[in-house]
Amino acid sequence: MSFKLIDQAPARLNRSELAVPGSNTAFLEKAAKSPVDVVFLDLEDAVAPDDKVQARKNIIEALNDLDWGTKTVSIRINGLDTHYCYRDVIDVVEQAGTRLDLIMIPKVGTASDVYAIDMLVTQIEDNMKYKKRIGFEHIIETALGMQNLPEIAAASNRNESLHFGVADYAASTKARTTVIGGPNEDYHVLTDPDADGNREVHWGDMWHYPIAKMVVVARANGLRPIDGPFGDFSDPDGYKAQAKRAATLGCEGKWAIHPSQIELAHEVFTPSEKEVERANKILKAMEEAQREGKGAVSLDGRLIDIASIRQAEVLVKKAEQIAGG
Ligand code: GLV
Numbered sequence: 001m002s003f004k005l006i007d008q009a010p011a012r013l014n015r016s017e018l019a020v021p022g023s024n025t026a027f028l029e030k031a032a033k034s035p036v037d038v039v040f041l042d043l044e045d046a047v048a049p050d051d052k053v054q055a056r057k058n059i060i061e062a063l064n065d066l067d068w069g070t071k072t073v074s075i076r077i078n079g080l081d082t083h084y085c086y087r088d089v090i091d092v093v094e095q096a097g098t099r100l101d102l103i104m105i106p107k108v109g110t111a112s113d114v115y116a117i118d119m120l121v122t123q124i125e126d127n128m129k130y131k132k133r134i135g136f137e138h139i140i141e142t143a144l145g146m147q148n149l150p151e152i153a154a155a156s157n158r159n160e161s162l163h164f165g166v167a168d169y170a171a172s173t174k175a176r177t178t179v180i181g182g183p184n185e186d187y188h189v190l191t192d193p194d195a196d197g198n199r200e201v202h203w204g205d206m207w208h209y210p211i212a213k214m215v216v217v218a219r220a221n222g223l224r225p226i227d228g229p230f231g232d233f234s235d236p237d238g239y240k241a242q243a244k245r246a247a248t249l250g251c252e253g254k255w256a257i258h259p260s261q262i263e264l265a266h267e268v269f270t271p272s273e274k275e276v277e278r279a280n281k282i283l284k285a286m287e288e289a290q291r292e293g294k295g296a297v298s299l300d301g302r303l304i305d306i307a308s309i310r311q312a313e314v315l316v317k318k319a320e321q322i323a324g325g
């Protein structure tokens with residue numbers, strides 16, 4: 001290990017994160033009862049400009065009056081380039097800050113963006129004498145945000161998670177797609193002809209680089225990496241395939257832009273019984289190996305060593321966290 005220790009964000013379950021437009025009070029009520037891990041009440045892109053003020057009022061009321069149970073509750077404020085932003089922070093944190101766990105900052109571009117919101121939230125919390133501190137989630141969804149990712153991730157000790165906002169990221173980088181998340185048939189490899197002259201099209205994942213980069217930076221700063229939206233809510237298989245790719249790279253969860261996606265996210269981001277069983281088997285085998293003074297042994301025909309202990313512990317700890325609710 002490096003001599004530099006990495007502080008870890010508070011441990012929260014974040015397998016699923018439901019987006020709920022603040023302009024729709026029926027959706028807010030439904031969201032409070034849903035089985036989701038984290039819910040973000042949206043003031044930004046799901047709310048039309050004419051509805052912004054009412055959405056803010058709805059969210060304040062919903063935070064104060066609805067029973068959110070043990071869910072983590074977040075608000076997505078408007079971007080720092082809009083005049084809605086300061087009122088989103090001041091009004092919601094002042095009037096409903098005790099039930100608010102997180103603030104999601106969209107289109108974050110620089111560490112100074114984080115600093116600005118941190119300053120505002122700190123002053124409000126101090127003035128209101130709140131005991132609990134509000135954490136930050138950042139949506140990485142612009143070329144600038146991706147370029148400045150390490151500085152953003154380290155910019156505040158309120159930071160808890162980084163999210164890949166595929167729709168805005170595609171717009172910002174001028175990627176050639178108009179759907180929200182998932183693969184693109186143009187992003188493929190065409191194999192050379194085989195002996196019979198046949199060629200195959202192998203689809204690739206055009207989002208591999210930004211998600212992999214976000215995972216590395218998040219983990220290097222003790223934050224949770226979370227995959228963002230998948231727009232086609234009538235394609236559960238497509239959603240699960242995208243979620244599995246993100247989980248394989250190290251993401252802890254994925255957004256649900258429709259309630260039907262919550263269970264799909266839980267299915268993918270909850271370690272299976274088989275995985276937990278295998279992880280426990282590795283821990284047991286390594287315990288024995290270490291008693292015998294060995295650093296590496298074989299288990300079911302495969303090499304395992306001391307790094308395998310760390311991998312297995314991550315999985316077992318995650319399963320315990322989920323079982324503990
Ligand atoms: C999320 O905000 C996105 O732009 O994908």
Ligand code: MG
Binds near residue numbers: 045106141
């Ligand atoms: Mg966005």
